[in-house]
Amino acid sequence: MTLLPTLGPPPPVLPIALQGVRVLVFDIFGTVVDWRGSLVREGLALQQRLGLAADWPALADAWRAGYRPAMARVARGEQPWATIDQLHRQILDGLLPQFGLAGLPEAELDQLNRAWHRLAPWPDSVAGLARLRTRYVTSTLSNGNMALLVNLSKQAGLPWDCVLSAELIGRYKPDLAVYTGAARLLGWAPEQLMLVAAHPSDLAAAQLAGLRTAYIPRPAECGPGGPMEAVGDTVFDTVAADLGELATQLGIA
Amino acid sequence: MTLLPTLGPPPPVLPIALQGVRVLVFDIFGTVVDWRGSLVREGLALQQRLGLAADWPALADAWRAGYRPAMARVARGEQPWATIDQLHRQILDGLLPQFGLAGLPEAELDQLNRAWHRLAPWPDSVAGLARLRTRYVTSTLSNGNMALLVNLSKQAGLPWDCVLSAELIGRYKPDLAVYTGAARLLGWAPEQLMLVAAHPSDLAAAQLAGLRTAYIPRPAECGPGGPMEAVGDTVFDTVAADLGELATQLGIA
Numbered sequence: 001m002t003l004l005p006t007l008g009p010p011p012p013v014l015p016i017a018l019q020g021v022r023v024l025v026f027d028i029f030g031t032v033v034d035w036r037g038s039l040v041r042e043g044l045a046l047q048q049r050l051g052l053a054a055d056w057p058a059l060a061d062a063w064r065a066g067y068r069p070a071m072a073r074v075a076r077g078e079q080p081w082a083t084i085d086q087l088h089r090q091i092l093d094g095l096l097p098q099f100g101l102a103g104l105p106e107a108e109l110d111q112l113n114r115a116w117h118r119l120a121p122w123p124d125s126v127a128g129l130a131r132l133r134t135r136y137v138t139s140t141l142s143n144g145n146m147a148l149l150v151n152l153s154k155q156a157g158l159p160w161d162c163v164l165s166a167e168l169i170g171r172y173k174p175d176l177a178v179y180t181g182a183a184r185l186l187g188w189a190p191e192q193l194m195l196v197a198a199h200p201s202d203l204a205a206a207q208l209a210g211l212r213t214a215y216i217p218r219p220a221e222c223g224p225g226g227p228m229e230a231v232g233d234t235v236f237d238t239v240a241a242d243l244g245e246l247a248t249q250l251g252i253a
Numbered sequence: 254m255t256l257l258p259t260l261g262p263p264p265p266v267l268p269i270a271l272q273g274v275r276v277l278v279f280d281i282f283g284t285v286v287d288w289r290g291s292l293v294r295e296g297l298a299l300q301q302r303l304g305l306a307a308d309w310p311a312l313a314d315a316w317r318a319g320y321r322p323a324m325a326r327v328a329r330g331e332q333p334w335a336t337i338d339q340l341h342r343q344i345l346d347g348l349l350p351q352f353g354l355a356g357l358p359e360a361e362l363d364q365l366n367r368a369w370h371r372l373a374p375w376p377d378s379v380a381g382l383a384r385l386r387t388r389y390v391t392s393t394l395s396n397g398n399m400a401l402l403v404n405l406s407k408q409a410g411l412p413w414d415c416v417l418s419a420e421l422i423g424r425y426k427p428d429l430a431v432y433t434g435a436a437r438l439l440g441w442a443p444e445q446l447m448l449v450a451a452h453p454s455d456l457a458a459a460q461l462a463g464l465r466t467a468y469i470p471r472p473a474e475c476g477p478g479g480p481m482e483a484v485g486d487t488v489f490d491t492v493a494a495d496l497g498e499l500a501t502q503l504g505i506a
Contacts, residue, residue, distance in 0.1 A: 085440075137404075137407060145440075146415070146440075147438065147441075148440075150390060150392075150415045150439060151390075151440075153414065154414050161403050161416075162399070162416045163414075163415045163416070167438070185398075185399040186400050186403060187400025187401075187404075188400075
């Protein structure tokens with residue numbers, strides 16, 4: 001008598017658009033890590049250590065709100081190339097007076113600016129990425145600079161095959177050169193890459209550049225009841241609630 | 254009665270030059286992977302599959318011998334920037350007639366050229382790198398292009414915090430810009446990086462660029478009794494027989 005192995009459910013048949021995907025590239029801020037919750041925790045720790053008080057959720061929101069305008073100034077050539085570390089510090093310096101933090105010593109400001117190197121992952125990120133990496137080449141594809149991404153990934157235990165940053169291309173997302181540059185560096189055609197991101201505008205640009213797209217809504221990104229970027233009329237190749245569900249959708253046990 | 258914990262030997266006191274090191278960057282071909290043994294195995298497998306014969310050790314040696322001259326042509330501006338994949342293919346194409354391989358179909362040649370994406374690690378590499386990564390930021394710093402390094406690392410299970418290539422700088426080692434560029438991208442001063450390499454010329458250039466240096470002699474790199482690059486008069490910050498011994502020297506259990 002032949003003993004048949006126990007059979008699990010058959011692997012899903014992937015939609016044709018996803019069958020050729022070999023590489024998953026990930027947006028980081030908001031998609032893989034919780035920047036707002038992490039910044040608030042860093043602020044509260046600073047507050048306790050130095051005996052000061054500030055509205056840390058409001059500071060986190062204002063800091064992040066300065067991010068796209070700062071990159072846009074670089075993209076328009078109004079400011080020479082600057083890393084996200086430098087742009088974050090520029091934005092922070094502008095916010096210090098209104099948050100009562102103008103008296104912080106330089107070493108504390110530098111440490112606070114580097115809170116972006118210590119952002120914590122969403123609860124599903126580490127395990128989800130580890131599963132996805134068993135089947136795909138995985139890489140960051142973030143506007144964060146290399147030093148920030150490497151430090152953040154090491155601290156959070158994010159398992160990547162590669163760390164790629166817009167810094168390597170010298171343009172910021174959503175410039176299409178960032179997406180096509182990642183494909184070129186990794187040695188695949190754009191349609192063999194899929195961008196995994198929580199922001200429809202990032203995904204729409206990746207799609208224009210020829211990449212496949214996976215939308216991971218992160219309703220908690222901007223805090224309880226906070227805003228989410230409108231989806232618009234982009235049709236994504238797939239949508240998943242988190243990185244674990246994405247792995248399951250892609251047939252990874 | 255107080256129970257004392259069992260005490261192991263005290264951790265070594267690192268030489269002052271090494272105390273400030275935060276990042277280890279690694280040469281790859283010959284230092285972390287055995288290019289010659291891997292190419293010979295690939296050749297023998299091809300031989301068996303296609304029923305042909307060639308002197309694979311001699312081909313491996315000739316292929317590698319073309320590597321530095323090819324990069325030097327790019328450095329002198331005699332040839333526009335080309336990746337190592339492209340240079341490897343150029344060299345291979347030139348060697349095919351003398352090794353009786355001129356008739357190989359294009360798909361086989363492409364596959365053979367990509368043998369460099371599948372090089373096997375030395376026996377100590379994976380475990381040694383894993384130990385070193387517990388204490389240091391670790392990265393490749395190779396002339397191999399990003400696609401090659403990412404594929405090779407994934408296949409061999411090499412654990413990195415980051416994959417960096419000369420391709421990102423647009424110059425080849427031993428151009429000092431490659432070493433200082435790696436420090437800049439990772440956000441550290443040159444003297445906070447240590448290059449780990451099997452080739453004294455690579456280490457000498459890194460030292461000129463301000464990096465610390467760890468020499469890992471790999472007497473088997475060019476085959477049994479094969480040549481090793483002369484050490485010259487460079488004084489390295491440390492010398493270790495393999496990556497495990499380097500970890501032990503650096504006080505990592």
